[in-house]
Amino acid sequence: MLAVGAAVAVSIALAGCSGDRRTAGGAAAGPPQRGGKLVIAEETQPLSGLDPVLAQAGDAKRMASQFYEGLLELAPDGITLKPALATSWKRTSPTSYEFTLREGTRFHDGRPVKASDVVFSLKRYVDPATKSPYRALFKIKDVTASGDDKVVVTLQEPQSSLLNLLAQPWSGGIVSEQWVKSRTPNQRKIQENGTGPFRLAEFREGAFMKTVRFDGYWDQPKPYIDEVRYQVIPEEVTRVRALQSTTVDATQINIPKVTETLEKGGFEVGEPFKTGVYWLGLNTLQGPLANEKVRQAISLGIDRKQLISVGAQGSGVPSGIIPPGDPVLGGASGALPFGEYDPGRAKRLLAESGAGPVKLKMVVRSNRPDKLATAQLITEQLSRIGVRVQITQLPFEQLVSNLLSGNWNADMVQMTSVLNADVSQYLSLWFEKTGKTTKVNDPELWRRMDDAVRNAETVEDRRRAYGDINRYVAERVYMLVPYASPVNYDAWSTRLAGFKSDATGTRRFLKDAWIAE
Template sequence: MTSRMPVSRLALTVAAIAATSITLAGCGGSGQTQSGTGGGAPHRGGVLTVGDESQPLSGLDPILAQAFDAKRFAAQFYEGLLSLGPDGSTLKPALATSWKQTSPTTYEFTLRQGVTFHDGSPLKASDVVFSLKRIVDPAVHSPYGPLYKFKDVTAPSDDKVVVKLVDPQSSLLHLLAQPWSAGIVSERWVRSHSANDLKTQEDGTGPYKLAEFREGSLIKTVRFDGYWDRPKPYINEVDYRVIPDEATRVQALQSGTVDTIQVVLPKNASVLKRRFTVSDGYDVGAYWLGLNTVSGPLANEKVRQAISLGIDRKQLITVGSQGAGVASGIIPPGDPVMAGQAGDLPGTQYDPNQAKQLLAASGAGAVKLKLAIRSNRPDKLATAQLIKEQLSKIGVEVDITQVPFEQLTSNLLSGNWNADMIQLTSALNAAPGQYLSLWFEKGSKTTKVNDPELWKQMSNAVHQTGSDQERRQTYADINRYVAQRVYMLVPYAAPPVYDVWSKKLAGFKTEPSSTRMFLKDAWIG
């Protein structure tokens, strides 16, 4: 992450807390898909109406789409060289039909023939080179730029692209497989449009193309008849209607006004499960409490350790996540790289007596903390109030401030937190290192930690070339390191959202990003 990154850098990382009902607990992170209940064989036709909480804050440019609301559209309009299977981990061909690693730092991709952009122009190797270099261009401010270690990207022939890295990078192929971290764009189209145009227009190679954009109310998409993966997509038209209030979205689904929604509140998931299909949950929503450890009360490590011991995580899981939460570090166990591994982390057991002793030994005196949370979200406030109550029992006073979402993320990105703690909830990231770079990237204004050893571990993890098990262990060790020094408090992780849909939608499958990535495989039953 760079200091010049825009608000979109953070937007995605905020999802709803505790989106699970007790009846659905335990299914998160399974990597399994949930299919629609409609019958019949796949066929073309029909209109699907979606009720969404919001439109993309960052717009439709794929490489700015770290916000959850923006990722959903990047997944329909754009594609990477590769794609991911429903487990969120398996690599599959997409705009590249094959790839090979010719050295520890060199990859060669063979492009698929006959691919066209939505404006009808053919995909060229030069478009891929332009797209990848654009991601790391500092002037573009992509949140994914810091994740790449390109030395050069070239097109030695019309159907070949070669990526050379400065150092080995184990996450490269998975970055190239996600529409938001590696969406391929038309060089000619991007150069002929302003950055503002890219917020409400698109020209990808994906299964659906934009038909209409009404600010704050509707995004209408239609099937791209020139899509390379024929006969997909099957649905003629998908209309995304903005319905900010979840209760209103639920009513719209029940009345048949919309065909599918995403819900956060467990009571809604439980009620809707009686009549509709409710997706599996994935434990990617880590409840983050970012700490300012460079100034103020939390610069004292004993104070941070006391606060960690003063938080009753079991109670927070029971109340805050309605029993569906699981133990988590900054990298949630639902991330495919972690494969459900979180476990007990140091200093996370509830021990109020030891917490009081540490506070007394810290020499800090009376500790008063300001906690900033997103406004207009009762679930966020209820959990923050429970944390406040727990910490009051060890003598720590917490002042909760509700801040509009855009202001909260702006404060974080500028480095002017105006708080000792900021609460955000993670969603699935392009690579495990992105969870860390969000909070701890060296030189970033958002970073409120000064630890060269942590930065070294983060760098080593990105460049690691070992087995999946070794990579998993590396990130598990970083989770422990962060917990040990209490650079962040993570009471639990839970599914951030659940997809819910009617019998009208058939063949639909969900996956860990919850971006409707496989909508192209579904049809109207």
């Protein structure tokens, strides 16, 4: 398989230059130190640019996490809410929240953060003209400033996901009203003016970005590092070699087996958060997949154990649309309907469906051989039950454009999830009632989704509600989900001390790290 071949190629490259670089005490040795420069190798620059309101892909979220902040922030557990640009908050009614802003906070251009900036920022997320991917997640009716340091968010209806959304730099990032209005959309793609720990110093499209410590950051003495350079290196083999040769200090790895070699060579590798669901979105409104028995047969015709062993190189686990690595769901859904491998039953269901010969078109992104390998194995498995699948590869940006416009031009679309701003977002992307991406017509599903947002307030309630929805989607096979595995792995040299990876994969705790020379 292609993924295995890629892993072997990288492993060979590693073997030629590995060495023990681990220092005494590892990456946690010594107290934090100010100063130093860090180089991080990135696969891509953000396609959507640096504006947080548009940051949906992983690369955009990683940069938003360095430049922007929300009113709140999430602790490393992904559940506990902490103060950020707001020092406190309270729910004044079932549909109203009041936030008290932190005194003395400034944007990177030196201007103070005002209540009017917060009002502008949150209204911007729900403004149809902005075309934010987070618009559908909010139930905001109005945002007002009730004082110089007070902001009130009024909702159309109760929304249990609100605080989580406001705690992420990409779904709740606060911007300067004056700055945004004085910049064109194209300028906002390559410039920034947030309140985060680092500010942009230089941007070379397709090559690198240089960020420097924001001396006016409110959470002193952080950040500790003076400068972080993000070098674009598309090929994973080259990124790994650069890490081994000390050309770069950190990167993200897509191939699981490579991490084993890196650890043996003395490098740090972050925890493998299983948030990367291998999604196959299905067009259930037309064509063969409009027949539920056909969808159920296809799900039974997929050997998930083989896919995990080969496609995910053993790093995956069975999953529904919501990944087991999500802090809210936490794997609570258990075994899901039609998740077992039963080709005999699959053939019977196909015969009962009356659909005749089933031919499907699957679209996958063209720059991820590991995902293509899984798709190829799926087509091989489904051919055994009489289902033919044609794979078409598209550049990632074209695939996303087709998905968001609703013009899939396929029966099945392959995407990989990352940890979302809120558990409700996994469902919103594919099943929002009025969403262009939605290829499902099910009022009961919409009722369940709405009920979870309205009424599931505690972690336990949300876990139960979304676990039930996970099972509901699996039972009707509105999506095929072979497995969930780590999207990627943070890897870094022991020169980078005090760094913690997290399930979002956005390096949002880079402000806590320092250079240990």
